[in-house]
């Protein structure tokens with residue numbers, strides 16, 4: 001008998017029909033002798049609907065009240081699922097994050113899980129009751145309700161699997177595994193049977209939303225066996241492995257992208273050592289995450305300093321930069337809120353040269369101008385005009401021979 005944590009995402013529980021179908025799947029697993037802890041997202045579209053309600057009431061909703069609101073979507077899906085399972089003659093109980101003893105820090109809207117106690121879950125499991133846990137939420141040690149950031153139910157599932165030492169954490173979604181790129185952008189994308197933890201971490205951090213980045217980090221910290229599979233079809237899905245994969249790894253194994261990038265440039269700043277810190281300190285003090293950074297010397301003693309942020313942070317960053325630009329004597333500040341980032345990822349890059357040249361050649365042939373570049377041992381990212389996103393992903397997918405028929 002194995003113990004699995006099974007998480008079902010928004011589309012998987014997006015209607016009553018889908019809830020009934022997932023309940024059938026859970027019932028089959030239980031009748032096959034497995035112990036399950038189930039984690040659910042809100043029904044598809046529900047969290048967005050709640051966010052939009054808040055913004056109709058307030059331009060700047062209080063983060064505590066926002067969590068109170070947006071955590072309710074999961075409460076609906078878990079209660080309905082428990083009822084659907086009970087109808088099938090199974091014992092099940094819906095639990096909020098608090099009842100599942102998920103303790104977080106107090107950063108509303110992006111809280112991190114600090115610990116999970118398993119007394120309640122252990123007790124239910126020992127009584128043959130299936131716990132149906134609300135994803136995406138927890139509570140602080142002061143008893144305040146928190147949420148874990150968009151896509152956070154993945155992290156709930158991994159954290160429960162780690163605490164319970166489950167045999168596997170299974171993330172059921174609307175695609176049948178992790179693909180070489182988002183199959184919605186490139187229909188020729190190929191499903192991978194296994195992917196290394198390192199590559200999954202890069203793909204998620206570079207925008208592949210099939211797993212929330214924090215869930216992959218958490219899985220790595222506790223070596224949680226993690227699998228992505230479809231709640232619509234059967235199949236083995238994709239296993240995220242902590243072992244080396246046999247054979248020569250391909251140079252590039254996947255392509256990720258992030259749509260909502262913006263760049264800010266201070267033109268004509270003095271070319272000296274502490275300028276970067278002077279520019280970036282007020283940005284990070286405001287809690288704005290900086291992604292790519294480029295510093296180019298233009299004329300003797302002068303440089304342009306460019307960095308990227310999430311598009312939603314662009315106007316705030318611009319306002320923060322104006323006084324800095326003035327005090328540094330910069331010529332002006334410019335911004336471009338219409339960028340995206342496309343990244344190629346592969347552990348095989350460590351031992352191969354030529355990925356960068358093939359990448360730039362491919363983009364050049366399509367007439368796509370690269371505005372910023374960032375690299376690590378196993379990835380190359382470029383910032384480009386958002387209108388070229390699909391073209392860039394598809395042409396790189398083909399240039400690196402990632403398609404099914406290769």
Ligand code: ADP
Pocket residue numbers: 008009010011012041151172173174175177178179180181182183184203207208209210211254
């Ligand atoms: P859920 O609601 O189940 O959490 P998400 O929408 O968060 O589902 O994640 C699944 C989606 O991730 C897929 O529908 C797909 O469009 C997208 N995706 C992005 N990159 C990839 C990838 N490399 N492989 C598979 N899916 C991907």
Ligand code: ASP
Pocket residue numbers: 009010041042047048073135136149150151152153154
């Ligand atoms: N319901 C939350 C969201 O839409 C959490 C999740 O689905 O993982 O972001």
Ligand code: MG
Pocket residue numbers: 009151154209210211212
């Ligand atoms: Mg998700």
